[in-house]
Amino acid sequence: MTDLASSAPQRIDWSDAELRKRLARRHSGDKWLKFAGIAALAISFSMLGILVLSLVSNGFAAFTQTHLKLEFEISADRVSAEDPAAGNYRAIVRDAMLGLFPEVTSRADQREIANIPSNGAQYILRDRVVADPALIGTRVTLSVPVSDPYDQLAKGLVDRKTPEANRRVNDQEIAWFDRLEEKGLVSKPLNTGLITNADSRFPELAGLRGAILGSFYALLVCFLISFPVGIAAAIYLEEFAPKNKLTDTVEININNLAAVPSVVFGLLALAVFIGWFGLPRSAPLVGGMTLALMTLPTIIIATRAAVKAVPPSIREAALGIGASKHQVVFGHVLPLAMPGILTGTIIGLAQALGETAPLLLIGMNAFITQAPGGILDSSTALPTQIFIWADSPERGFVSRTSAAICVLLVFLILMNALAVVLRKRFERRW
Amino acid sequence: MTKLTIGVAATAIATVAMAGSAAARDQIQIVGSSTVFPYTQAVAEEFANKTGNKAPVVESTGTGGGMKLFCQGVGEAHPDVTGASRAMKASEFKLCAENGVDSVTEVLLGYDGLSIAHAQSENHLDLTKAQLFLALAAEVPQDGKIVPNPYTKWSEIDPSLPDLKISVFGPPPTSGTRDAFVELVMEEGCETFEAVEALDKDAKKQVCQRMRQDGPFIEAGENDNLIVQRLQADPTALGIFGYSFLFENQDTLEAVAIEGVLPNEDTIASGEYGVSRPLFFYVKNAHRGVIPGLDEFIVEYISESSMGPGGYLSERGLIPLGDERRKEVQAAASKGKPMDAPGS
Structure with missing residues (x-):
């Protein structure tokens, strides 16, 4: 005391x-x-x-593209009405350009002038005429992209003060282009081709359509595989599996799998999917399957967390009025856990969208000038397209690489925003 | 919910199973050197646009990697064409033959200059191959003995060179550009030294081919654009890359003259500029007539408007072959003449 x-x-x-x-x-x-x-x-x-x-x-x-408004004469002797696709459109474009510079006579200069519009101009014109053969024999006014050196010039990316020898465009070429600008033929509209064109070796024509579709197909395959498999695995582990050493081992391995570097999955896919199964190289199907391997652990972990968060009282109540185990799972636990599962899935898919290394190994970094029409067509994906453009020597690809990264970031932000919205709207707290 | 999950799973499994029995390929598949890649790209795009065939799949795997894929066998699962920045090796030819690829056509499409350049500056460098060897080899001859490379500044190699740190960005060993650099610069520079000539064959190879690992030579990866950017950031550094990259970046880079000759289209084509290499592509003859469009693709590749003087490949930096040689190559390629086993 x-x-x-x-x-x-x-x-x-x-x-x-x-x-x-x-x-x-x-x-x-x-x-x-x-x-x-x-x-x-x-x-x-x-x-x-x-x-x-x-x-x-x-x-x-890269968000704008310099265009040139030209008037083309589709004469009947250059393009025959029977086979409009086989016409000599190169010569038509050349004539349209030379018509603007009647005083230029030397062959070398004429060749340079013909090179001001993009090489793709002839194909744009061809597609226009093939779509509407009635144009043969008339004059068509079209706005076509200019080739990369002039695009750079128009955007002010070429320093006119550097010595002439060190520029891609010489003084004469600048003078010609300035005359076109004075005539009001040059415009800089929004570069919709960046989204709607497939890849090209010409920066002014290159776009992301093939890459976006390729990524879409790969993610579709990835979702179709990893979503059901992931949910089934998680439900078994949470609702049915006995608590013993074996399930502990499985659990630890799933967590480890989530931390395995993605390039390892690429090597695995190369050996198994392409080597063994004989699936085609560069196909979004193989890409999607590879990405599914990576996304699976993420979905399993997210689903288990969401299922665990459903209060036991709900299960017990359902069981108490005589529901069987699968009725409890599908009727009550899964619907209540769905917002959490979807959030995890979307975040997993967003991760897969930005994944590059495994896709490089299975050949999804190829150069293809057509967008894929299905999961078996060869294609690139957004991150591998960025990789290809970053490695291209043409100047125009420098800005296009950054623009492609911006597009990829926009998609990532949209997906993550969707996950946030889902969580906010449907999540229930007990 | 049950039905949906099962349905989705069934679709996924069905798709996979269906793909297993892959449909007949209607697209040309091309692998190979990253140096030939831009040229093949150009031809592939032109081919698809002109003929309306399905666009070929062009993948840049490096020369060695391309050969490995190409020689794996005949059939849809294997590529039809591979590009190479050096001729096929005897070992690769053997691998091909072992896997049933016994008829291959070799096509020499032109030359590529290897350039050494730095950012635009006041210093105009003119190096000899022997000086480059002394700057970049792991071991160099000094007073008749072979010693680990002691040089850290250009002026130590030759007093007439600037008093600057040696710092050179170059390609990694997997690159065809590296093979070409070692063969055309290092080995030739190396053989000018008497002390090296006195060595036996294996030791000579060791000395002539090993690049130094102690810092002045920096392996910069396969991405030549990265080297260009690093040169802009560090005006005293040199970089080694294909001529097409110098060509596209003339306003920021300046070439180093080798043995007094600056690289440009004329000096490379005439062979006056001593660091140029041949570029090839190889066609699997068993696939001709089987893969749709392959023949037309070859025709487009060897046409005058692509590989000829002033063709669209020369716009990308390819140095075309001389007239006579080109005619020979075009004739052999269109006939699909099988190549003979390489000598070494």
């Missing part, structure tokens, strides 16, 4: 210098922690800012 009395609360002497020092030290510790947190946030945001800023400022040039 006496002990108690002597340990009775002492009065705190707030004016004690020793104490005040200790207190100040502790407060400053708090301040430092807070400051470090803010600094860390500021650093990561500025990094993100720099990334986005450099992408947009680099890619900005």
Whole structure:
């Protein structure tokens, strides 16, 4: 008892210098922690800012494309009405250009002038005439893209002050192009070709259509495989599996699988899907199957978490009124867990969308000038298309690479936003 | 829910099973060197546009990787054409023959100059192959002995060279560009030294082919654009890449003269510029007439408007063959003349 009395609360002497020092030290510790947190946030945001800023400022040039408005004479002797596709459209484009510069007579200069519109101009014109053969014998006014060096010039990316020898376009070519601009034939509309064209070796014609469709097909296959398999595996593990060493091992392995570098899955796919099964190289089907291997663990883990979050009282109530186990799972647990499962799936698919390494190994980094028509057609995917463009020597691909990254980021943001919306709207808390 | 899940799973399984018995291929498949890649790209696009055939699938795998895929066998699962920045090796020819690929046509499509360049600056460099060897080899001869490379500055190799740190970006060993550089620059530079000539064959090969690993030579990956960017960031560094990259970046890069000759179309075609290499593509004859469009593709590739002077391949930096040689090549390629086993 006496002990108690002597340990009775002492009065705190707030004016004690020793104490005040200790207190100040502790407060400053708090301040430092807070400051470090803010600094860390500021650093990561500025990094993100720099990334986005450099992408947009680099890619900005690719969002417009310089076009030239030309009048083409589709004469009957150049294009026959029987077979409009076989006409000499190259000569028609050439004549249209030379018509604007009647005073140029030297062959070399004429060749240079004919090179101002893109090489694709003849095919754009051909497709137009094939679609409407009534145009033969008339004059058609079309806006066609200009070739890359002039596109760079029009966008101000060529420094006119550098010595002539060091430029892709010489003074004479600049003078010609300036005359076209004075005549008001040059315009810079939004570059819709970036989305609607397939790949090309000419930057002014290259687009992402093939890559977007390829990514879409690969993700479709990936979803069709990983979603049902992932959910089935997770439900078994949560609702049916006995708790023993075996299921523990399975669980640990699933978690490990989620951490395996993606390139390993690419090697596996190369050996098994392409080597063994004999599936076609570069096909979105193989890409999707490979990505499914990677996405599976993510979906299993997300589904298990969502299923676990459904309160046991719901299961017990259902069982109590005589529902069988599968009725409980499909009638109650799954619908309640669905928002969580979908969120996990979408995040897993968004990850798969940005995955590059496994696709490089199975040949989805090929150059193909047509968009795929199905999961068995060869194609590229968005990240591998970025990889190909980054490696191309033409100047125009520098800005196109950044623009393609912006497109990929937009898709990623949309998918993640969808996941957030689903969670916010349908998630239930107990 | 049950039915949906089962249905989805069944569809997935069915798709996979169906794909197993892959449908007949109607698309040309091309693999091979990253140096030949841009030229094959150009031909593939032109071919698809002109003929309306399905666009070929062109993949850049490197020369060696392309040969491995190409020689794996005859049939739809294997590529029809491979590009190479060097001639097929005897070992590769043997691998092909072992797998039933016994009739291959070799087509020499032109030349590619290998350029060494730096960012635009006041220094105009002119190097000899021997100087480049001394700067970049792992071991160099010094006073009649072979010693680990002691040079860290260009001026130490030759007092007339600038007093700058040696720093050269180059391709990794998997690259055909690297093989060509070693063969055309390192080995030739190496053989100018008496101390090297005195060595036996194996030791000589060792000294002449090994690049230094102690910093001045930096392996920059297969992406030549990356090398170009690094050169712009570091004006004292040199980079090694194909001529087409120099051609596209004339406004920011400046070529180094080798043995007093600057690379350009004329000097490379005439052989005056000593660092150029032949580019090839190989066609599997067993696939001709089987894969739709393959014959027309070859015709497009060897046509005058593509590989001839002023053709669209020369617009991308290819140096065309001389008239006579080109006629020979075109005749052999269109007939599908099988190549003989390479000598070495």
